[in-house]
Structures are given as structure tokens and as C-alpha cells.
Amino acid sequence: MVFKYMSAGMLGLAVCSCSPVIQPSLNSSDPQARINAVIEAAERQDEAAVPHLVDLLDDDDAAVRLFAVLALEKITGTRRGYDYAAPAWERGAAVQRWREWLRETAGPEGAEDWATQTGEAAARGGG
Numbered sequence: 682m683v684f685k686y687m688s689a690g691m692l693g694l695a696v697c698s699c700s701p702v703i704q705p706s707l708n709s710s711d712p713q714a715r716i717n718a719v720i721e722a723a724e725r726q727d728e729a730a731v732p733h734l735v736d737l738l739d740d741d742d743a744a745v746r747l748f749a750v751l752a753l754e755k756i757t758g759t760r761r762g763y764d765y766a767a768p769a770w771e772r773g774a775a776v777q778r779w780r781e782w783l784r785e786t787a788g789p790e791g792a793e794d795w796a797t798q799t800g801e802a803a804a805r806g807g808g
Contacts, residue, residue: 705717705721707737712740715737716745716748719734719748720752723751723752731783734753734756735753735780738753743765746765753779761775761782762775
């Protein structure tokens with residue numbers, strides 16, 4: 682429910698803004714582009730985006746982390762104890778829980794694919 686209002690608010694800001702439209706991308710160096718992509722993934726309940734959303738829990742930008750955990754909650758029904766504003770060490774433990782869940786859910790082949798994707802977070806300033 683909260684996400685519904687947040688995405689509507691973000692849409693309103695985008696429509697009223699005179700700045701150029703920011704293309705959504707989970708891998709963008711621009712935090713707003715990552716947020717826009719997270720919102721789209723949540724609205725579509727895109728399970729394929731879950732590994733990327735888990736990576737974004739390590740993002741340097743607190744707003745990206747907030748939207749990522751809200752999207753994960755909407756798609757999976759849980760936050761797994763993650764708090765976007767917690768200290769880095771505490772967030773790290775929660776991210777590990779998410780990654781363990783991904784490995785358990787995906788099986789060995791899926792875990793390998795997702796393990797290679799986790800390097801993307803470091804490339805965009807997270808992790």
C-alpha cells in the first residue's frame with residue numbers, strides 16, 4: 682500500500698518536472714534511474730528483478746535502498762529483517778540473508794547466475 686502512494690508521488694514529480702526524463706535502469710550510475718527501475722519492477726511484480734533488487738540493498742544511496750526493500754516486500758511478501766537506514770554492518774547481515782534465500786530458492790544453477798550479478802552493485806557504487 683505504501684509503495685502504491687510512493688510510486689504515484691514519484692510519477693507526479695516526474696510529470697511536473699521540467700528536467701529531462703530519466704530512463705529507468707537497475708544498472709545506472711544515476712540513483713534516480715535506479716529508483717525508477719525499481720518502481721517499475723515492483724509495479725510489474727517482476728520476480729526476475731529480485732536478484733538485482735537484492736544487490737540494490739547494498740547501494741550507497743539510501744533512497745535506492747528504501748525503494749529496493751519496498752519492491753522486494755511487494756514481490757516476495759517480506760523484508761527479511763532489512764532496514765535501509767540501519768548501520769552498514771546490520772544491513773550487510775540482512776543482505777546476506779536475502780542472498781542465502783536466493784541461493785536456496787534458485788538452486789545451484791540460479792545461485793551461480795545471481796552470484797555473478799552481485800558484482801554489478803560494486804560497479805555502480807554500492808556493495
